[in-house]
Amino acid sequence: MSAQRVFFCDVKMDLFETFPSTTLPLAERMRPQHLDEVIGQSHLLGAGKPLRLAFQARKLHSMIFWGPPGVGKTTLARLTAHAVDAEFIALSAVFSGVKEIRAAMEQAEHYRQQNKKTILFVDEIHRFNKSQQDALLPYTERGVITLLGATTENPSFEVNSALLSRAQVYVLQSLTDDELQQLLARAQQVAMPDLILDEVARTTLVAYADGDGRKLLNLVEQCATAAQAAGVHNIDAEFIHNALTLNQRRFDKGGEFFYDQISALHKSVRGSNPDAALYWLTRMLDGGADAKYLSRRIIRMAWEDIGLADPRAMQIANDAATTFERLGSPEGELALAQAVIYLAVAAKSNAGYVAYNQAKAFVKQDKSREVPVHLRNAPTKLMKELGYGHEYRYAHDEPNAYAAGENYFPEGMAAPNWYQPVPRGLEIKIAEKLAVLRKWDEEG
Secondary structure, eight states: OOEEEEEEEEEEETOOOOOTOOOHHHHHHHHOOOOOGGGGGGHHHTOOOOOHHHHTTTTTOEEEEOOOTTSSHHHHHHHHHHHTTTTEEEEETTTTOHHHHHHOOOOOOOHHHTOEEEEEETTGGGOOHHHHHHHHHHHTTTOOEEEEEESSSSSSSSSSHHHHSSSSEEEOOOOOHHHHHHHHHHHHHHHHHOEEEEEHHHHHHHHHTOOOOHHHHHHHHHHHHHHHTTTTTTHHHHHHHHOOOOOOOOOOTHHHHHHHHHHHHHHHHTTTTTHHHHHHHHHHHHTTTTOOOOOOOHHHHHIIGGGGGGGGHHHHHHHHHHHHHHHHHTTHHHHHHHHHHHHHHHHOOOOOHHHHHHHHHHHHHOOOOOOOOOGOOSSSSHHHHHHTTTTTTGGGGGGGGOOOOOOOOTTTTOOOOOOOOOOTTTTHHHHHHHHHHHHHHHOO
16 A cells, blocks of 8 residues: 555645654654554444444545544544545644635645545544534535544534534544553653663553543653653652653543533532542542632532522532632632532432423413402502502411412413422421411312
């Protein structure tokens, strides 16, 4: 098979062209050149799996690779072009605009005239706006290009539906610790064959890579450089902690990963698991999430999932948010943590949440009903003459401060019974009271 050519806007290079090792990062030097060299993604590349079968059949179709950073999206795109003997045009949605897209399409048209297939790889395709994504449609439909997109964001939200319908979405997963250990062993042979890493050092590097293969290779490269500068041959965890810049865990403050974690936090509170709730809270704080945003979400959890079953939950959530505003980070984070614990162990009720949504849906589709005359305010003589407020029963003058049998709904509207207290927490007492009131209404 002939070596593939890569077209980066106005620059060509061989897909697997060899550069001096000193000029390329370790991650680029170790980029797999054959499918069997790829570590991870066994659910797609294992025997009988979708991408493996596509490679074996050498059948080309448009694809979107969706997954976290450093899991092989670009590598799979390049290997796909190599497998089907197609030209490879690469664009980065971060740096490319209409001019670059037009140039790429002209190059693809040129290849087509030579009876060559073209793969257009768009890295971070979610960063293309709607018009830029739409510009790719006619070329994809006519077969001028086969589109391969890579994204860390959910394509359902970030890729146009028209483009998405013409591509198969493949979900790539973070590398497991075992897979990262395999990659580390390969990297050690390339970057530091004369150095010895003890088991704790290897585990430390894998842990800080956090499922990101490229991050692991960058850490290995830093480690090799630091060891050479220090004249060290045996590397332990202490050396790694002292010599390397170990960043925070993988976290995206506005993307899919962010919303997955806030969802996990909310569901852990709803599921009454304080340890899980603490785990997700600290994961987000450790990753740099805005604690003020978390404060707002915690208050929302109190109202949505606890409600009147324990009104103290709302107060504690509000107090925690106020405390954080006064103390800031990290001191104020303790208040958020304790609020999350309380919410997780508190009695749960979504009765108020459900009732509100039902009332909102009813009003949205219902007609505009008049306020009953006896419930209307009568501040003027004319209003009183028109009967406003006539026969209204002042509850405080009634037995038990309750006007039994009184109607507070518009004429002709049946009582909807939206609010149904749950048999937990304070709502047990609320349900008992409502039952007594209904009994008085029947008697009245």
